[in-house]
Amino acid sequence: MQTAHYQQARLTRDPRFDGRFFVAVTSTGIYCRPICPAPLPKEENVRYFDSAVAAAEAGFRPCLRCRPDSAPASWAWKGTDTTLERALRLIDEGALVQGSVSRLAERLGISSRYLTRLFQNGTGTSPKRYALYQQLLFAKSLLQQTGLPVAEVAFAAGFGSIRRFNDCFRERLQMTPSDLRRQPGKAGDNGELTLFLSYRPPYNWQHLRDFLRPRLIPGLEWITDHSYGRSLTLDNGQHGYFTATHDAARHGFRVALHLSQPTVLLPVVRTLRRLLDLDADSGCIDDHLRPLLASLGGPVPGLRLPGTLSLFEAGVRAILGQQVSVSAAHKLVAQLVEAYGQTGPGPTGEMRLFPSPEVLAETDLAELRLPGRRKQTLIDLACLFRDEPQTAADPGRWLQLSGIGPWTVQYARMRGLSESDIWLGGDLGVQRALRQHDVTFDPAAAAPWRSYLTLNLWSLT
DNA sequence: CGGAATTAATG
DNA sequence: CATTCTCCTGGG
Structure with a gap:
């Protein structure tokens, strides 16, 4: 993108460019988000940077008003390396x-x-x-x-x-x-932390919510028209929960976070951002998919990729979703959580945690109505996560387990690692959508956003 | 604030 | 790969 675009975006305070570049003002030594409400600086005093660090390296400090630290992240680096x-x-x-x-x-x-x-x-x-x-x-x-x-x-x-x-x-x-240090006034902790996490519009909250709703696991997750929350289990064995409430006017979510102990929060917040897919560049993605989906009425605007809390959870959901409908898979996951998920204090009384690999590795899954071979696959995956976490971190390696094929691996990559370029061509839902709407296209043309193409097709059925 | 030990950056 | 420079932390 050239200076002319940056200029246009900052003069209109266009939120679609929030986080994609920063505006530094030479007369004050401060850098801002393009949406900064402060009076617009003169063009001759402005320098553009494509990241906050770059502006900092040039000697500028972040603005206290628009808070560049709260801008959505952007992976669009020039070199595309x-x-x-x-x-x-x-x-x-x-x-x-x-x-x-x-x-x-x-x-x-x-x-x-x-x-x-x-x-x-x-x-x-x-x-x-x-x-x-x-x-x-x-x-x-x-x-x-x-x-x-x-x-x-x-x-x-x-x-x-x-x-x-x-x-x-x-x-x-x-x-x-x-x-x-925040001015005194707002009460201290009752163990709750409130954060505001912003995104770059468009953001299709309704669509994300309607994706999550039929997959919702009672006790583990909770949802309203404007909010989504769920329990958390962290790598260090800690647990907690959060509720994220959508605020369309401010282009973000107000997140209330509860954790059992103070911890390194940076990775927790990264995970929340990934779950809600806050850092996607929906404008770019939609533009890219528009020609492919033209005959279907174009892409769903602002469509986001809902993540799972952990790769293990994505793997479990994938195995339980093999060759069955969304509602059948949902029943199985709910049973699994009900039978093997630990309980903890939640926002309204008891809450469930997603069962850990350690727990699932030790059980026979007798509670689950599932073919024996599939149960074994689930246990094998749990053992892999428990015994060789390094290997388990790469879904490609799961293929050596019997009962895990490419669909499962790809699904886990898409939901558990939030990889943006997963094409689930073999997926039943995708195939049904393609048949029903009688479309033919080369999914390769959607690269590097094939996950979003997959999601768009899912939304058609 | 200063200094030691360790690690990171660079020609 | 070796030299210089920065990071990191305990203790004053």
Whole structure:
């Protein structure tokens, strides 16, 4: 995109460009989202950056009004380098909070030297600096949105020491954490954290809600016309729940989050954003699919890809959905959760947690009305997750288990990893839609958004 | 704030 | 790959 488009978008404060670029003002040293309500700066004082980090590297600090830390994420980097994109994703999932840069490079199958080169070219900064800045922006949003004590904010954002947190914060954001401490007034925690998570319109909440509704597992999830919530189980064994309420006017969700203990929150928020598919570029995706779906009335505008909480859950739902209707699969999942899901305190009394691999690996699934072979497949998958989590993290490796074929793997990738380019050509629902509407097209033309093509076809039946 | 030990960036 | 530079954290 060229400067003329940026200019147009900022002058109209177009929310469809929120998070896709940032506007830095040389006269103030501050950078903003294109939607910033502040008076429009003169063009001669404006510089455009395609990421917040890039603006920071040029010496600008985030605006306190439009809060660039709350902008939806954008993966649309100029170089469209898939390795770099994967690296950015992994870092955003916390790869550098726990592991080292060399470990990340190893995971990506490249040398750490090459990784830093990719970063220098693509983002204008180094991996560590990029990661640190994401942590700082997240900390900033917590300071402004919640009443969490500063020390807990540091911890939640993945810092190991307050000292270092303060230093970095000062240096990169040009203010201190206590400067940003929310004004007193709003009550402290009763264990609840309220966050606002924004998206880039269009966002088709009705469609997402109507997708989730027939799949809703009682006790595990809850839904109203304007909200969706569910229980959470975290990697560290912690549990909690959230309720996300849609706010169309503000282009986002107000999320109430309850966790059993304070924890590193960054990955939790990433997961919530993935569940609701907040970072998708619906405008681009819809434009891309429009020619293919023209004879069907065009794509569903703002269609989002609903994720599952974990890859394991996606795998379980996929196995239970093999060769059966949505409602039959739904009954099975509900039975499974009812029989094997632990209970915990929820928003309205008892709540169910999705059964863990450890629990399912130890059971015979006698409670479930399911062919014995399929039960065994489920148990095998649970064992894989329990015994070899590294292997289980790649659905491609599940194929070695009997009873798991390409459909299951692809479904799990689409819902559990939110991969955007999954074409479920063999899926019954997709085939029925294609037959009913008598369409022929080459799904390859939808790349890299074939998951959204699949969803569009599902919505036709 | 300063310094030691470790890790990351770079030619 | 080796040198320089930055990050990280405990303790004062």
